[in-house]
Every structure is written in structure tokens, then in C-alpha cells.
Amino acid sequence: MSGGSVGVAEADVIVEALRHSGREGIPLVAFIESAGARLQEGAGALGGFGRIFSANVALAQRVPQISVITGTSAGGGCYSPALTDFVVMTEQATMFLTGPKIVRQALGEEVSAPDLGGTGVHERNGVCHLVSADDLEAVALCRELLSYLPQTAGDAPPVRRPEPAPLDDPGMELPSSSRSYYDVRAVIRGLVDRGGFLELWPRWARNMVVGFARLDGRTVGIVANQSRHLGGIIDTEASQKAARFIRTAERFRIPLLVLVDTPGFMPGSRQESAGVIRHGAELLRAFAGATVPRVTVIVRKAYGGAFITMNCKDLGARAAFAWHDAEIGIMSPRSAVEIIHRRELEHPAGEETAERLALLYAQAQLSATAALRRGAIDDVIAPHETRTRVIEVLFGRRRFPRRVGGTPAPAPAAGLPEPPELRDAAGCTLWFTGLSGAGKSTVAALVARELRERGERVEVLDGDVVRQHLSKGLGFSREDRDTNIRRIAFVADVLSRNGVCVLVAAISPYRVTRDEARELMGERFIEIYLRTSLDECIRRDTKGLYERALRGEIGQFTGISDPYEEPLAPEIALDTEREAPEESAARVLALVAARLGRAEVAA
Ligand SMILES: Nc1ncnc2c1ncn2[C@@H]1O[C@H](COP(=O)(O)OS(=O)(=O)O)[C@@H](OP(=O)(O)O)[C@H]1O
Ligand SMILES: Nc1ncnc2c1ncn2[C@@H]1O[C@H](COP(=O)(O)OP(=O)(O)O)[C@@H](O)[C@H]1O
Numbered sequence: 001m002s003g004g005s006v007g008v009a010e011a012d013v014i015v016e017a018l019r020h021s022g023r024e025g026i027p028l029v030a031f032i033e034s035a036g037a038r039l040q041e042g043a044g045a046l047g048g049f050g051r052i053f054s055a056n057v058a059l060a061q062r063v064p065q066i067s068v069i070t071g072t073s074a075g076g077g078c079y080s081p082a083l084t085d086f087v088v089m090t091e092q093a094t095m096f097l098t099g100p101k102i103v104r105q106a107l108g109e110e111v112s113a114p115d116l117g118g119t120g121v122h123e124r125n126g127v128c129h130l131v132s133a134d135d136l137e138a139v140a141l142c143r144e145l146l147s148y149l150p151q152t153a154g155d156a157p158p159v160r161r162p163e164p165a166p167l168d169d170p171g172m173e174l175p176s177s178s179r180s181y182y183d184v185r186a187v188i189r190g191l192v193d194r195g196g197f198l199e200l201w202p203r204w205a206r207n208m209v210v211g212f213a214r215l216d217g218r219t220v221g222i223v224a225n226q227s228r229h230l231g232g233i234i235d236t237e238a239s240q241k242a243a244r245f246i247r248t249a250e251r252f253r254i255p256l257l258v259l260v261d262t263p264g265f266m267p268g269s270r271q272e273s274a275g276v277i278r279h280g281a282e283l284l285r286a287f288a289g290a291t292v293p294r295v296t297v298i299v300r301k302a303y304g305g306a307f308i309t310m311n312c313k314d315l316g317a318r319a320a321f322a323w324h325d326a327e328i329g330i331m332s333p334r335s336a337v338e339i340i341h342r343r344e345l346e347h348p349a350g351e352e353t354a355e356r357l358a359l360l361y362a363q364a365q366l367s368a369t370a371a372l373r374r375g376a377i378d379d380v381i382a383p384h385e386t387r388t389r390v391i392e393v394l395f396g397r398r399r400f401p402r403r404v405g406g407t408p409a410p411a412p413a414a415g416l417p418e419p420p421e422l423r424d425a426a427g428c429t430l431w432f433t434g435l436s437g438a439g440k441s442t443v444a445a446l447v448a449r450e451l452r453e454r455g456e457r458v459e460v461l462d463g464d465v466v467r468q469h470l471s472k473g474l475g476f477s478r479e480d481r482d483t484n485i486r487r488i489a490f491v492a493d494v495l496s497r498n499g500v501c502v503l504v505a506a507i508s509p510y511r512v513t514r515d516e517a518r519e520l521m522g523e524r525f526i527e528i529y530l531r532t533s534l535d536e537c538i539r540r541d542t543k544g545l546y547e548r549a550l551r552g553e554i555g556q557f558t559g560i561s562d563p564y565e566e567p568l569a570p571e572i573a574l575d576t577e578r579e580a581p582e583e584s585a586a587r588v589l590a591l592v593a594a595r596l597g598r599a600e601v602a603a
Helices: 008-024 039-060 076-082 100-107 113-117 135-148 184-191 236-251 269-273 276-289 304-309 333-340 350-366 368-373 383-395 440-453 478-497 511-524 534-540 545-550 581-602
Strands: 028-034 065-074 086-090 094-096 130-132 197-200 208-215 218-225 256-262 294-303 319-323 327-329 379-381 428-433 458-462 501-505 525-530 572-574
Touching: 008 028, 008 039, 028 076, 028 135, 039 065, 039 076, 065 076, 065 135, 076 094, 086 135, 094 113, 100 113, 130 135, 135 197, 135 208, 184 197, 184 208, 184 218, 184 256, 184 383, 208 236, 208 383, 218 236, 218 383, 236 276, 256 304, 269 276, 276 304, 294 304, 294 383, 304 327, 319 368, 319 383, 327 333, 327 350, 327 368, 333 350, 350 368, 368 379, 379 383, 428 440, 428 478, 428 511, 428 581, 440 458, 440 501, 440 525, 440 581, 458 478, 478 501, 478 511, 511 525, 525 581, 534 545, 572 581
Parallel strands: 028 065, 065 086, 065 094, 086 130, 218 256, 256 294, 294 319, 294 327, 319 379, 428 501, 428 525, 458 501, 525 572
Antiparallel strands: 197 208, 208 218
16 A cells, blocks of 8 residues: 555554564564655654654564565665564565665666665675565565574573484585685584574675574574685675674574684775774674673684684683684784795795795694693584584583683682582572671672683672662661661572572671571572671771771771671681681582582472
């Protein structure tokens, strides 16, 4: 009707449908064929589109949105789909902001509708993610897409029955010569569950492959350099493609598997003019900002800035592995020796010497084992074990210590037993109580760091910090302290119910109020008493408060002019005068492991 043009009433209906989808938490699939704003309604129709766009943007944080373009979509009819997560076009569909007629009038340019905005155009420029033969196939593609996605941005992606990988050894897909190209999609298909890879934007920026797959029945996002196109070099378009995909995966809490084989960023004036710095930075920002689990596998080579950009450890990858023959370094061995050995290479035996020097350089500086020694990767692995290792990192309990300057950062509580049952168990609240200066914050920080390294979701509620936000304005009267503790207990309860390990570090001097928190959280509440004598706290006086309290400058100071009621039966008491903070943290971690294990058995 009216070419599917949109006026005020149509806009109202569409906005209501979008809001309904948000309210009910249902993914949105829109079928679009629209001439754009209804000319008869002038600015009113434009306002209608504005409301639709706002609703699309608001919905983006809530549910997945897919647009299917089934015919011609012009003007405003293009922006609504462009604001959704995925655009599917049927072969005969066209999208353009201004149609061929206006183009002819304005520019004198003769262009057909398909040449202006057909699939041939939009599957190569990133506007359209997938192309289908017809409407029916478009629906099938939507179903397939939705099968990887959660119902809402807050839900977990769906889990399917795990399928084995079709290949025992995805390394077979690599050619024997390191100079030959190959199709990285074959490697991906060899790694993931059988039949479970949906590539997005297959014709845009073909040097970068992105898409959804399943590993052990669970959704993963894949980002991979494509050796077959431009040797997997990264350019502006590839950066945009990967960055956009990573942000989508982050929004829907989909873990990422990154396969690296790239000679680096595309050099040259065209790329610099096109803003490769800006686009490369977007890719960095997307990876560094993603909080979903990410693992990197370097399959053949990773040089320079591209190594960093492709989800290296220091950008926050949970783990990075390299296949045995991978090369990792600043630049290719040949380029490196041409700089380092410039003088020697000026002699006549040039070519042969360069080859030999390059080989020596590669062995010493670029090998996977050299990268392992320097802490750039966590392990050198064989192609056939990649699937298991990746699953272990993305969905299992295994964590790798973050490395600093090539050596693993010292574990705060070395030699601790891994608590295997921790990850799948419910959350808990570790309630650190004790005098000011007893060591609550210090020990809590160590425990938090170690739990995070083990893959736990952790939140710390430190009295000092809470009083600047949640409890801003509260003083230290009994009433105010109780209010403070009750607020902290409320938040800790909500978080620990949802699988988070909450670490509370607050003096919490009154027994009855702590017991209230215990009652609220039951088995999830673990009381940790930092038994530090008042004398020792006064000696430490880290903040100089005791001195002022003793001089009478601060009233109602715990231990001096306000009581501290010791816990009668804490789960654990820490003797911070005899133990080092690390020893205290180790004892807490052992208790947490045992406690959660018990809770799980009892459940
Ligand atoms: N009168 C008085 N008594 C106790 N503590 C005082 C007081 N005035 C300020 N401070 C500083 O506030 C921190 C205690 O905040 P908490 O939220 O942990 O206290 S409470 O649990 O509500 O009692 C406490 O920090 P910590 O040393 O980290 O415990 C002190 O630095
Ligand atoms: N075993 C220990 N556990 C915790 N802190 C300790 C220990 N031994 C000495 N300290 C020192 O005591 C101080 C405790 O301060 P802090 O952790 O801020 O205490 P509070 O729990 O009152 O916030 C720190 O300077 C810390 O280095």
C-alpha cells in the first residue's frame, strides 16, 4: 500500500511493535519494503522515521534485531535496517537513500536500481550481512541466525547438543609452504561443531572472516584473518568489519575465538588517507573493551601491530596459543634482517646471506617457543588439540596467569589447590570484618584477584568506597552504621544470588547487624574476622585516623570511642599479626573452595 511508505500512523504501529519486543524480551525480525517517508505527510512522516530510529537504537541494548529487505527500500527505509544488528537482503532487493530517478535529476548519472543499491553493492560494502535467493530462504537464514543468539541481551545464548568437529586435524587445511594461501574457513569448519558456522558479510572485506559457530554446543563468535584474500592483511574495511562484529558479540555475551594469520596492517598512502589509524584503533578498542571470554590461536604468523590488534594477551585475551610453526614478532624475518644486517647484505653474496640470516633470525626471535618464553602466548599447541584447549578456556575452569614483561605475574596465593567446584557453584559473600587498619581491604583485594584469575565473577564492596556512593552522607552513629551495613548486605545478597563472589570489606562492628546479613544470605554468607589487636592497628595507623581519634578529634571511632563486637563463630579468623597477607588470602581461598563444594553437594 502506497509503496510501503511510512506516515505518522505507520510509524506509530512500528514504534509500538519495537517497544513490545523490548518489553516482552522477544527478538525482532522486520520485513522491509518501503518507498520511504510518505510524501503526502511531509515533515510529519519524517518525524515518524525519527521515532522509529530512536526505538531501534533503544532496542539494541535489549534484544537482537534482524531486518529482511524483500524489495525496494528507499530513504528512511534504509536507516532503520542499518540500525539493527543484522541485515538480510533477498537477491531482488535494493536499498538506497536516493533512487535512480533523483540521482539522474541531481547528478545526471544514469544508473539502474540494482547497480545503485542491489545486493552486489551492499554485500560488498558492509550494509548487508547475508543474501538469500528469496523470501523463504531469508526466513531460514533468520532462524539460523537466531539459533546462535540469546533471546535478550541479558540471557545466555542457547546451548545445543554438542556435535563433534568434522576434522581430527584442522592443521591439515594449511598448505605445506608457508608462502601458499589457504581458506581459513576450512580451518574454522574443521575446529567447530559439525555444520555450525554461519559466516557474516562473506563478500565484504574478505581478508577478515567473521561469523557465529558452535563449540561443544555453545555459541562462539569467530574472528579470523583470511589468508586467501590479500594474504590476511588488515586494512580499514577489515578493521571495521571485525570491530563491528566484536561489539555485537559483546552485546549478546558471546565468547570469541580469534584465529590469527596476518602479515600486518596494509601499508601505503591510500590506506593512510582512508584513515587506517582510526579504523585500526576501533578494532583495538573493540577487543580491549570486550568483557566476554576471548581466546586467540595464532595459526601461522602474527607480526607487529597486527599481532597486538588481533586480541593478544595484553588486550585481555583469556589465553593465547600458537601452533608449532607459527611466527610471532615485530616483522617478517626477511624485512628484519634487511634492517639489522643492512651492512653485511651490501656484499655480493647478498641473496644467499639474506636467506640464511632470515632463517637464523626466525629461529631466535620469531618462533612460537620464543614467544612462549617472552610471555606473549600461554602455550604452543598442536592443531589437533586446539578445539579441546579452546573449549577449556572459553567454557571451562582453566585460567592462565596474566604475564607482565614476559614473566608470569606472581600469584598472590601460590600453591593453592584449584577449587574445581567453584565455577559452576552459586555465588557467595565473603564478609571481611575487623577494626580499621586490620587488613580487610588488603586481604580482600588479594582474594579478589585470585578468584578473578580462576574465572569467577567478582565484586568488591569496600566500606570506604561504598561510603562515597551508596552510603554517601552517612556518619558513624550506630544508626548510620547499621543503615550502611544493611545496604551493603542487600547488594551482596542480590549479586551472590546471581553467581557473583562478593567481597565485603567493612568494619561492621555490631554483631547483631552482621547476623542480620547472615540470615539474609544463609549458606552464601562467609564471615571472615581479621583478628588484629587494637594496639597493632594503632601502630599501623595507615590513615592517621587513630592518632586523631586518640586526640579526640574524631568521635565515635571504632575501638577508641565506639565498640567493636568480635564475631563469636566466624567461618574463619585471620591472625594478621602473625600471617602475611598472602597467607591469609590463601586460607580464605581454601575455605571458599571447600564451602562452595559442600554447598553444591548438599544442593
Ligand atoms: N568514627 C569512625 N569509626 C570508624 N571508621 C571511621 C570513622 N571515621 C572515619 N572512618 C573511616 O571509615 C571507614 C569505615 O567505614 P565502614 O563502612 O567500614 O564502617 S562501618 O562498617 O559502617 O562501621 C574506615 O576505613 P577502614 O580503615 O578501611 O575500615 C575509616 O577509614
Ligand atoms: N597479615 C596482614 N593482613 C592484612 N594487612 C596487613 C597484614 N600485615 C600487615 N598489614 C598491613 O596493614 C594495613 C591494613 O590496611 P587495610 O587493608 O586498609 O585495612 P582495613 O581493613 O581497615 O581497610 C596495610 O597497610 C597492610 O599492608
